[in-house]
Amino acid sequence: MGFLESITEKARPPELEEFERVMVIQPHPDDTEIAIGGTIARLSENSEVIYVTVTDGSLGSRDPSITREELTIIRRKEQESAARILGVKRLFWLGFEDGGNYDYIDVRRRLVQLIREYKPQLVLTVDPTLRYEFHPDHIKTGRAASEAVLFYQFPRFENQEIFDIERSVLDIGYFFTSKPNQFVCIDDYRKRKISAIKEHKSQMGEGLDLLLWYLEEKEREQGKRIGCEYAESLRIMPTFALHAFVEGEFI
Numbered sequence: 657m658g659f660l661e662s663i664t665e666k667a668r669p670p671e672l673e674e675f676e677r678v679m680v681i682q683p684h685p686d687d688t689e690i691a692i693g694g695t696i697a698r699l700s701e702n703s704e705v706i707y708v709t710v711t712d713g714s715l716g717s718r719d720p721s722i723t724r725e726e727l728t729i730i731r732r733k734e735q736e737s738a739a740r741i742l743g744v745k746r747l748f749w750l751g752f753e754d755g756g757n758y759d760y761i762d763v764r765r766r767l768v769q770l771i772r773e774y775k776p777q778l779v780l781t782v783d784p785t786l787r788y789e790f791h792p793d794h795i796k797t798g799r800a801a802s803e804a805v806l807f808y809q810f811p812r813f814e815n816q817e818i819f820d821i822e823r824s825v826l827d828i829g830y831f832f833t834s835k836p837n838q839f840v841c842i843d844d845y846r847k848r849k850i851s852a853i854k855e856h857k858s859q860m861g862e863g864l865d866l867l868l869w870y871l872e873e874k875e876r877e878q879g880k881r882i883g884c885e886y887a888e889s890l891r892i893m894p895t896f897a898l899h900a901f902v903e904g905e906f907i
């Protein structure tokens with residue numbers, strides 16, 4: 657076995673079903689359903705899945721008659737319905753302004769607190785290194801989540817009072833990634849994924865048909881890699897690979 661193969665072997669995540677608690681950190685309501693809704697439905701059967709939505713989603717409409725406050729309420733309800741379909745029971749809202757001028761350091765602080773409190777073994781979030789991603793909420797969320805996973809375990813980070821921090825996070829998994837290393841069969845969960853996506857009614861305008869076509873084609877293509885009809889993709893990395901580890905990008 658070559659050097660890189662050995663490293664990939666050591667970095668291989670456990671079976672998804674083995675994670676007891678999973679924290680999904682998404683920039684906006686709907687990101688998770690679109691990217692990995694089937695994976696979430698599958699995970700929820702054996703694991704407790706917690707959603708953390710970083711922004712209030714208040715920018716996501718072209719309708720000039722709707723206020724940010726109204727849209728925030730609508731999108732929260734839509735996300736709650738979608739999460740229910742996928743079996744997610746606990747949702748947290750950080751309430752940062754969608755597309756706003758907030759500092760990702762403040763997001764990171766909130767995420768460190770949540771990780772310390774809920775002790776997930778797997779954190780799922782958007783890939784902040786996606787080359788042509790220009791939505792600042794996605795870049796800030798993925799970065800804040802990655803840094804939170806790196807730093808939460810150090811007692812002197814953010815809170816001098818906490819010294820009995822339990823190390824919990826084994827892996828971080830990125831969605832909306834162009835470098836996936838795991839494919840998840842969603843044949844038994846795809847119907848629920850599509851229903852959950854459709855709960856985001858405020859987001860489903862004329863682009864819905866195109867989105868559904870894109871997802872079906874992509875999932876079918878990915879399914880071929882693991883002998884399934886449909887599969888979603890993730891880039892899962894062990895936490896040890898998140899800092900000063902040159903081979904990280906080859907895992």
Ligand code: ZN
Pocket residue numbers: 683684687794
């Ligand atoms: Zn988004």
